[in-house]
Amino acid sequence: MPQTPSTSYSTPKPLRPSLPGIGWLPSRCLQAPPHPLACTRCIDACPAEALAFHENGDGVSLLARDACHGCAQCVPACPSEALVSAEIDALMADRAEGEPLRLGCHRVKDEDDLSRLHCLRALGTDLLAWLSARAAPEPMTLYLPDGCRNCPAAPEGARDAWKCDVEAFATVTDTPARNDFHATRRLVSRRDLLRGRPAPRLPAIAPNDAAPKARRLQRKLIAVEALADTQAPPALPGLSLNTDACRVHGVCARVCPTEALQETPYGELIFNALDCLDCGHCLAICPEGALQRAESHGATPLTLRETRVLDCFECARPFKSKVSGGAEEAAPACPACRRERALLQESFHDLFG
Structure with a gap:
């Protein structure tokens, strides 16, 4: 029997009851206490403009309106991985090394060897690189119904940055749409239910993994290294x-x-x-x-x-001073004493000219 996670584990909060497959973990979010730092990348990525932060007595909550259709593009947009997807978590857990991977969305015709996500745009470049490295040397193929045309989750305009990123890690194949677009309704299909496959669940997050971290950057870097010379390493911040x-x-x-x-x-x-x-x-x-x-x-x-610790000549308190190549001050003063001295000099000048 599977073990029940310890009560010390954190479970992401569903964005809304009717959308149980996407969860938000406040402890990883830059917008929520104890940070809190202004970050709206998930909101900016939502094609339906369905997400909003709501302040209440307990802090901040991330809520989704009924306009949300479950594309989960907010998930890869989050730099600290505060948003998680039960579908993606199940896909990663099921992948064996060296097996070809064929991925399609809910509009693609059902096939036995086709893995499915409600929307493939829920996969960011870090996960695309990880899945590609996992499948290597076998190929990874993504099937886009009608090239994502006329889909509410597709971007407006001719340029599709996500498709450009995908082509670096997988073969992209346009295929006729076999089903009409619909918002996500359930986490398990009737076929999976008949086969005895359980519905994916939001992962339980261990206490040592509940803080903001550059998980996506590190995952992509490891995956690209595993792909050897086929991919350029991701650009690092400077x-x-x-x-x-x-x-x-x-x-x-x-x-x-x-x-x-x-x-x-x-x-x-x-x-x-x-x-x-x-x-x-x-x-x-x-x-x-x-x-x-x-x-x-x-x-x-x-x-x-580089700095050094000096004792202030005026108040005798220790303070940090930058290391420089110039001559050392004969009577070093801390920032507080320098400010006080400057105020006294300014007041003297105002009084006596």
């Missing part, structure tokens, strides 16, 4: 620091929702691109604007700033 503008208060590291930007006990500011969600909150929060996006330095952690 940061640069204007050390002259930096005031060493460390607010950028404190606001980082992952461990991408950390300040060591010795005052060093370390950036690890493999943990970065590219959320941009460190850039927005810095009062001096000292941080900027930059070209990636690869997966090796980068030291953006």
Whole structure:
């Protein structure tokens, strides 16, 4: 018998009762406490404009209106994987290594060797790379009914960025649509029910996996490495620091929702691109604007700033000071004492000219 998950595990909350296959885990979400940081990528990705954050006495909830048809494009849009899909979780669990994979949506004709998702656009590039690496050296083929034309989940306009991404990992085949589009209604088909296949369930999340992390970036990087020379490695985020503008208060590291930007006990500011969600909150929060996006330095952690601990000449409190190549100050002062001194000088100037 399957073991019942421990009560310490977290189960994502369904976006609405009639849509049990897509769940939201607040502890991973950048919009929800304890972060909370402005992030609307899931809302922006929804073709039906059905998602909204709702503030209440308990914090923040993510809700879906009846306009949601279950395409789950919000799932790959979330950088911290706060949105999960029971369908996708079941698909990943069922994949054996070295087996060809044929995927179709609910509009494609039923076939025995065809794996199905309600909408294939629920698969982001990280999962496409993972599924392709899992199937290798066998092929992965995606069947798009009528090329997704006239589908409510398809983007407006001629350019389809998702299809361009798919073609890097799978063979894309246009096929006639055999069924009319409909919103997701159940998690298991009648055929699966007769075969005794259980309905997919939202996964239970372990306590050590409930925080925001760059899961998608790391999954894609591992998968692309497994695909050897057939794929270029994904672009990693990059940061640069204007050390002259930096005031060493460390607010950028404190606001980082992952461990991408950390300040060591010795005052060093370390950036690890493999943990970065590219959320941009460190850039927005810095009062001096000292941080900027930059070209990636690869997966090796980068030291953006080195500091030393000095004792303030005026108040005797220890403070962090940037390491520079110039001469050391004879009477170093902490930021608080420097501000107080500047205010006194300004007041003196105002009074006596």
